[in-house]
């Protein structure tokens with residue numbers, strides 16, 4: 001089957017079509033995005049830092065506040081929308097991507113964000129997540145990965161490592177975890193990034209790039225849960241450890257691990273981290289987030305063996321492809337323009353009569 | 362003009378039966394159109410297997426289409442056919458028991474080979490062994506006559522054979538004096554790109570017509586005069602098509618874009634198909650990854666100010682339960698169409714049943730009241746869809762519509778309403794603050810209710826100053842903030858129920874049909890049993906006995922006078938295609954000892970069976986037996 005009509009889709013930025021503040025309006029501040037609700041996460045929870053970063057970053061978008069909507073599922077992280085003074089829906093466990101799809105598709109003028117957790121997005125809501133990404137709905141999805149079920153008090157999650165000892169796995173979990181970035185790339189998400197709750201600057205840059213992207217932007221945020229899984233990402237935060245372990249991705253730049261290692265591409269296409277001195281000239285991987293083929297981005301997401309030795313951070317992939325919502329709206333618009341404009345009473349009457357009528361006098 | 366004598370009939374029931382691949386549904390549809398064009402009233406019952414092509418020639422592969430047409434108003438597709446067209450031995454075997462002795466059978470003898478007979482367990486051909494003596498049998502070699510008529514066509518034998526349903530249609534059209542032009546026009550449109558196939562079908566159709574005219578096997582021709590119907594423009598319509606048109610009309614009247622989220626399931630899929638072709642009317646259809654996503658998309662669209670609708674059948678309704686609960690909690694308009702089929706589990710996908718009533722009313726966690734309504738005929742699906750939208754948008758609530766497989770696929774004439782006569786469905790969105798805070802400043806409270814309807818404001822994203830958060834956690838009355846307060850939860854639970862109860866203020870009282878005014882027995886139904894129950898009441902009254910009939914279109918809440926109606930009769934009979942779900946509700950709510958009559962055979966009630974039940978009840982009441 002082929003596409004019926006060429007919809008001639010533009011590929012403008014993520015917030016194209018969303019009303020902006022007038023040029024001369026006073027700049028919004030973090031305070032404008034802070035609701036009157038008391039924040040109820042545990043002290044020290046990584047969610048605070050993400051909330052602060054988002055509240056601090058939203059004014060930069062220059063959008064009318066009333067045209068921003070946050071939709072979440074269920075979990076500690078999914079309480080997020082209550083604390084933002086935008087429109088919001090705290091929905092049900094795992095279903096936020098579906099609800100957001102209906103909203104984003106029917107309202108071009110909204111900037112729609114999804115807030116979800118590792119359990120919400122990858123267990124109960126796994127199906128909706130992959131389908132939102134394959135469709136490429138214009139949504140920004142912030143996936144708070146604390147590798148644990150926080151709200152239900154500490155069961156292991158689909159991102160917990162094998163052997164995790166938790167409330168429901170007293171002798172260790174046996175199921176293999178998902179790598180959310182690999183999963184998103186496998187679903188052909190058009191924008192995939194990873195960042196960290198504690199790194200405000202990096203988080204903000206990634207949010208910026210995600211918001212600018214038109215299509216589904218999946219942002220995995222490593223988030224510490226000090227109550228049930230404290231220190232899950234400590235190796236990536238520790239001053240002495242992080243240098244070697246965190247691979248900061250920058251489009252067009254060589255991928256480096258610390259100051260003396262680089263990522264190289266072997267002749268068979270696989271990636272490896274080697275001392276810079278041993279790298280063949282020209283073999284160092286230069287990151288290309290816009291590569292249509294997701295294979296290299298996927299290989300980058302697999303560099304780590306689960307022990308957090310090589311964790312790439314930043315934008316893995318950012319490619320342009322038509323979004324679901326733009327195309328759905330374009331089909332409706334096309335039907336209207338070829339059918340002679342928006343249907344009026346006459347048109348409805350014709351529709352009701354259909355093709356085959358008879359008259360009783 | 363025909364040379365054969367013409368005999369006038371007041372009603373006829375024909376059943377076309379054949380293999381799934383024989384095109385019986387199409388044949389039935391075309392005969393229906395021809396009949397409608399003649400001005401007869403009619404009702405149809407397609408009946409087909411869930412398998413797309415069960416093994417050819419077997420009993421499970423039999424597909425049939427029954428049509429009842431008359432010179433007076435018709436309530437059901439008919440209990441038993443007068444004429445059976447059997448395209449093969451399986452079709453004969455599967456349907457013979459329904460045909461009263463003395464009825465007419467047209468058999469395609471070409472298919473009565475040893476092999477085909479053996480497939481369905483006939484040791485000898487029933488056409489030859491005398492076992493069909495009590496019926497009028499026309500033995501016709503339909504397949505070979507078709508192939509012969511198409512001798513000059515450059516088509517394969519298989520392709521020629523495929524036109525045999527048109528030959529049968531031509532013959533039946535001759536028998537009952539139906540014009541062929543509608544079918545000819547239909548074929549021209551259908552096969553516009555395959556001229557040779559088109560010509561073959563037209564030739565077969567006319568050959569069938571001429572066969573009736575020339576062969577001596579058919580001595581008379583019949584005609585059925587038009588039925589008296591109110592003046593107007595008519596078309597035939599199935600329940601699913603009427604539902605789609607009703608939704609589009611409602612959205613048009615309400616000035617809302619319509620967003621349908623749906624996942625394919627029999628017998629609801631046609632609603633998705635139909636609406637996907639109505640984009641020009643502001644309809645967006647989203648084929649979701651599952652039923653949960655489908656209703657989620659609809660609810661998301663409703664949050665954004667569109668008319669969110671989802672269509673499904675029983676298994677899908679089960680999956681949607683949690684999201685419907687979210688719709689109850691967030692108090693957003695949402696229309697859920699459940700085109701019921703036989704259950705539990707996968708059940709009988711292509712057969713009809715009314716067994717989702719309790720699921721619709723109670724099948725969610727918590728106190729989770731929704732409105733539930735049900736159409737009573739295929740064309741009533743149009744009105745019920747508009748009513749669903751009225752309730753959903755006025756009361757900001759999920760509304761579940763319970764149609765079923767019989768209504769979905771059955772068809773009847775429908776007087777096309779004029780657009781001006783359709784109900785007005787004005788929708789008001791919140792535009793500004795609706796309250797003041799302690800200091801007297803204007804504020805917006807998303808759960809401050811309309812004092813009359815108890816509906817909360819519909820404040821959609823994009824409206825400046827009304828930014829707010831909603832969700833499934835319990836909300837404080839008025840402000841909508843998260844609240845775990847015991848008294849508040851008690852109050853909100855009662856408010857949500859009270860809002861649904863108040864819908865009864867805007868629905869008509871239940872009307873009772875009792876022409877003599879002397880009935881002591883009431884028969885009360887809901888949904889698709891209307892036709893069979895009304896037909897049964899007619900049969901009973903024709904014997905001189907009084908019986909009252911009433912039919913519920915609103916099941917949650919019930920019409921305000923229902924209790925009074927129930928208590929006014931000595932005995933209340935409640936026929937249902939389930940094991941007594943409405944009866945349970947009536948007993949629970951009204952403490953009236955209604956008598957449940959149930960069957961779950963995947964088919965509508967035969968009117969004669971219901972009439973017998975009513976006769977018995979009336980006799981017992983007269984004898985004073987309680």
Ligand SMILES: Cc1ncc(C[n+]2csc(CCOP(=O)(O)OP(=O)(O)O)c2C)c(N)n1
Nearest residue numbers: 074075076077093117118119120149150151
């Ligand atoms: C249908 C349903 N099943 C189960 C739950 C219980 N539940 C709530 S949150 C949650 C897991 C949350 O984990 P995650 O998504 O990782 O969020 P976190 O609390 O860690 O931020 C579960 C199992 C629920 N609310 N709804």
Ligand code: SF4
Nearest residue numbers: 041042045076150225
């Ligand atoms: S349980 Fe963990 S994730 Fe949840 S609020 Fe507390 S610290 Fe945060």
Ligand SMILES: [Mg+2]
Nearest residue numbers: 117118148150
């Ligand atoms: Mg978690």
